[in-house]
Amino acid sequence: MTEKLVVEDLYKIFGPKPERAMELLRQGYDKNEIFARTGNTVGVREASFSVQEGEVFVIMGLSGSGKSTMVRMLNRLIEPSYGHVYLDGQDITQMSQSELIAMRRQDMSMVFQSFALLPHKTVAENAAFGLDVSGHSAAEQREKALRALEAVGLAPNADSYPDELSGGMKQRVGLARALATDPTILLMDEAFSALDPLIRTEMQDELLRLQQEHSRTVVFISHDLDEAMRIGDRIAIMEGGSVVQIGTPEEIVSNPANEYVRSFFYGVDVSQVYSAGDIADRRRVTVIQRPGMDLRSALGRIQNYAGDIGVIIDRNRRFQGLVSAESLTRAIRQSPGGDYPDAFLEGVRTVAADTSISDVLGMAAESEYPLVVVDEEGRYSGTISQSTLLLTLDRTQQA
Amino acid sequence: MQEEGSEQQALGPLDQLRSWVNEQVLERITIGDWIESLVDWISANLEPLLVGIEATIRALVDVTEAALLYPLWITAVFVILGAWLKLGRKAGGIALVAAAAVFSLGFFSEAAKALLWFSPPWMLALLVVVAGLWRVGWRFALFAAVAVGLIFSMELWPETIRTLSLVVASSIAALIIGLPIGVAMSRSNRVEMVVRPILDLMQTMPPFVYLIPAAIFFGLGTVPGAIATLIFAMPPAVRLTNLGIRQVSQEHVEAGQAFGCTPRQLLFKIQLPLAAPSIMQGINQTIMLALSMVVIASMIGAGGLGATVLTGIQRLQVGLGFEGGLAVVFLAILLDRISQSFGQRRRGQGSGWGLLQWFFRGRQAGDKSAA
Ligand SMILES: Nc1ncnc2c1ncn2[C@@H]1O[C@H](COP(=O)(O)OP(=O)(O)OP(=O)(O)O)[C@@H](O)[C@H]1O
Numbered sequence: 001m002t003e004k005l006v007v008e009d010l011y012k013i014f015g016p017k018p019e020r021a022m023e024l025l026r027q028g029y030d031k032n033e034i035f036a037r038t039g040n041t042v043g044v045r046e047a048s049f050s051v052q053e054g055e056v057f058v059i060m061g062l063s064g065s066g067k068s069t070m071v072r073m074l075n076r077l078i079e080p081s082y083g084h085v086y087l088d089g090q091d092i093t094q095m096s097q098s099e100l101i102a103m104r105r106q107d108m109s110m111v112f113q114s115f116a117l118l119p120h121k122t123v124a125e126n127a128a129f130g131l132d133v134s135g136h137s138a139a140e141q142r143e144k145a146l147r148a149l150e151a152v153g154l155a156p157n158a159d160s161y162p163d164e165l166s167g168g169m170k171q172r173v174g175l176a177r178a179l180a181t182d183p184t185i186l187l188m189d190e191a192f193s194a195l196d197p198l199i200r201t202e203m204q205d206e207l208l209r210l211q212q213e214h215s216r217t218v219v220f221i222s223h224d225l226d227e228a229m230r231i232g233d234r235i236a237i238m239e240g241g242s243v244v245q246i247g248t249p250e251e252i253v254s255n256p257a258n259e260y261v262r263s264f265f266y267g268v269d270v271s272q273v274y275s276a277g278d279i280a281d282r283r284r285v286t287v288i289q290r291p292g293m294d295l296r297s298a299l300g301r302i303q304n305y306a307g308d309i310g311v312i313i314d315r316n317r318r319f320q321g322l323v324s325a326e327s328l329t330r331a332i333r334q335s336p337g338g339d340y341p342d343a344f345l346e347g348v349r350t351v352a353a354d355t356s357i358s359d360v361l362g363m364a365a366e367s368e369y370p371l372v373v374v375d376e377e378g379r380y381s382g383t384i385s386q387s388t389l390l391l392t393l394d395r396t397q398q399a
Numbered sequence: 400m401q402e403e404g405s406e407q408q409a410l411g412p413l414d415q416l417r418s419w420v421n422e423q424v425l426e427r428i429t430i431g432d433w434i435e436s437l438v439d440w441i442s443a444n445l446e447p448l449l450v451g452i453e454a455t456i457r458a459l460v461d462v463t464e465a466a467l468l469y470p471l472w473i474t475a476v477f478v479i480l481g482a483w484l485k486l487g488r489k490a491g492g493i494a495l496v497a498a499a500a501v502f503s504l505g506f507f508s509e510a511a512k513a514l515l516w517f518s519p520p521w522m523l524a525l526l527v528v529v530a531g532l533w534r535v536g537w538r539f540a541l542f543a544a545v546a547v548g549l550i551f552s553m554e555l556w557p558e559t560i561r562t563l564s565l566v567v568a569s570s571i572a573a574l575i576i577g578l579p580i581g582v583a584m585s586r587s588n589r590v591e592m593v594v595r596p597i598l599d600l601m602q603t604m605p606p607f608v609y610l611i612p613a614a615i616f617f618g619l620g621t622v623p624g625a626i627a628t629l630i631f632a633m634p635p636a637v638r639l640t641n642l643g644i645r646q647v648s649q650e651h652v653e654a655g656q657a658f659g660c661t662p663r664q665l666l667f668k669i670q671l672p673l674a675a676p677s678i679m680q681g682i683n684q685t686i687m688l689a690l691s692m693v694v695i696a697s698m699i700g701a702g703g704l705g706a707t708v709l710t711g712i713q714r715l716q717v718g719l720g721f722e723g724g725l726a727v728v729f730l731a732i733l734l735d736r737i738s739q740s741f742g743q744r745r746r747g748q749g750s751g752w753g754l755l756q757w758f759f760r761g762r763q764a765g766d767k768s769a770a
């Protein structure tokens with residue numbers, strides 16, 4: 001993974017004479033005191049983070065916490081007061097006007113909360129806007145715009161006008177407009193916040209699907225934790241202009257940096273946040289299946305560990321089956337020289353590591369034996385029993 | 400406490416102060432004299448400038464009048480331009496050839512020559528009715544036919560054309576000057592701060608006042624009338640252009656910038672098209688103000704329907720005055736409805752926002768048929 005965007009010590013202070021406000025910031029005054037003393041608003045203070053290539057990076061925070069200001073400093077719709085933003089190592093804050101325009105045409109595009117479509121242009125013309133601005137031929141504009149519309153499922157509406165579309169469709173046009181120039185970075189400022197909940201989840205899925213087809217670096221602004229958890233690979237939480245925590249959704253939920261961050265989780269369904277891999281229990285006895293190892297020695301190991309169930313894996317840690325002391329004893333009685341598969345328990349279910357806990361819950365309730373968690377290559381990564389599940393849920397409720 | 404005591408003594412000094420202010424300040428401020436000497440200075444020293452302005456305005460008025468007298472030429476130009484802009488270069492070429500073919504009929508037949516090259520006066524009347532039918536609807540077209548018929552029966556058609564050409568010419572000049580000022584105003588608060596009071600002044604000053612300097616600089620006749628008209632009619636176009644551009648939503652502007660618009664592209668691709676309804680409203684108001692001023696301008700010999708009304712007043716001929724007035728009203732209604740129709744979003748016509756948008760929207764249709 002390479003770092004696509006690096007934000008270093010970024011500040012935005014609105015109003016004239018930011019130096020004085022900056023001085024007060026250094027002395028440790030907060031946003032409200034500085035506004036009272038100088039009339040300057042601190043939009044963003046001392047922000048540093050980096051965004052990896054291909055990841056969906058969500059910036060979350062309450063209203064007024066500086067999210068929009070932050071994202072607009074990435075393409076300099078708002079001039080940063082201090083600090084640097086590097087795109088592939090190049091400092092955006094030092095770019096000349098023409099370099100900046102070229103960068104916006106090639107590398108970054110943006111999706112807006114209220115869509116910002118042009119009502120006098122057709123859907124296809126709207127989608128082609130970025131190409132039109134950078135001087136592509138009419139034929140090329142239409143071709144690329146249609147391809148982008150195809151990607152968001154709006155090709156049949158290419159010649160409609162925006163006022164003939166529903167909100168969700170309008171934002172698809174906004175998305176198509178952003179995709180048409182084939183940027184490496186998408187900036188999305190509350191792109192789905194104006195949509196009703198159902199359409200909103202649909203659009204989130206759409207974005208995730210587009211990411212799977214062709215992964216871009218996405219900086220997504222949201223004030224909604226569910227949305228952030230759903231689409232974010234990592235989340236940055238902003239409070240009063242500062243970034244107070246950065247981490248994966250799991251890290252943030254399980255280890256909130258302060259009360260403000262924790263306050264976001266009231267009412268959040270943690271079973272959506274954790275995946276099976278996060279809570280898999282790795283303490284069970286594993287027996288590697290290899291020639292010369294017989295049923296009896298496996299029975300011995302299980303009894304040594306005071307367990308009742310063992311996990312049989314191959315040399316590459318790939319999961320083979322579960323055995324219990326009882327099933328091993330039965331198999332030995334039938335044919336003392338037999339092989340492990342004779343002793344495998346029937347009805348054991350495996351789940352992928354990225355399955356969400358809410359899905360695991362149902363399976364665990366139905367299954368007689370612990371669920372076996374495997375990664376995408378079939379390697380064993382732990383088991384989930386009903387008791388581990390209950391323990392986890394109980395722990396996160398208290399958090 | 401001390402001040403109370405000193406106030407009684409100060410009566411003397413206050414009187415002194417008053418007479419000093421009178422002598423030294425108030426009597427020295429002689430705005431009327433200053434304006435007069437300014438006007439004298441301009442007519443003495445800026446002769447070439449005045450001549451240039453006069454020539455430009457005269458040419459504009461003459462061309463407009465010719466276009467209205469022989470309207471088929473200008474119609475052909477619009478058709479060719481429209482075909483080229485909307486349907487592509489090929490269609491423009493075809494329209495050009497077709498128009499040339501039609502007009503060349505004049506070489507072969509005297510009747511065609513008279514009709515096409517030197518249209519009879521009713522040709523314009525016909526076009527007005529057709530424009531009413533196209534832009535507004537059949538009811539309005541019917542009204543237009545009746546109104547035009549009445550003007551003919553009152554034998555005021557030549558005066559109407561004269562008034563119309565003055566209105567059109569001064570509106571065009573007002574827009575050429577006013578729209579860029581409006582754009583400049585929308586882009587800088589400082590410019591707005593300077594221009595706004597000037598606009599207020601221009602609008603509240605009684606219109607007759609413009610006639611005096613205009614007559615001094617340019618003598619009597621059409622040109623000073625047109626100049627007084629364009630000054631009087633300009634403010635709404637400036638104001639509404641400024642307002643329209645400032646009202647374009649922040650997100651639209653940001654969208655333009657985020658996709659890499661240069662400032663010029665931002666203006667032409669985002670701000671002007673989105674401000675178009677407001678700008679068209681300003682243009683409509685400018686046209687209406689120009690019409691009302693043109694009537695007044697007849698006092699310095701601009702001619703047209705205003706002169707008819709003026710004659711009616713001077714000779715106390717109520718009938719003549721009323722006929723002139725009625726023709727002005729008809730002209731006003733026709734101009735208003737037709738010019739407004741270009742600023743409105745019309746149902747059943749997609750999202751066409753009239754002429755401006757029609758031009759801005761470009762040639763998508765042509766691309767489609769080519770694909
Ligand atoms: N142009 C401006 N001039 C002065 N202050 C501003 C300006 N833009 C934003 N601010 C201030 O900066 C702070 C951060 O605003 P910002 O719009 O970034 O918040 P946000 O997190 O996007 O909030 P929301 O969720 O409401 O969109 C706020 O206190 C706001 O008042």
Ligand SMILES: [Mg+2]
Pocket residue numbers: 067068069190
């Ligand atoms: Mg915001």
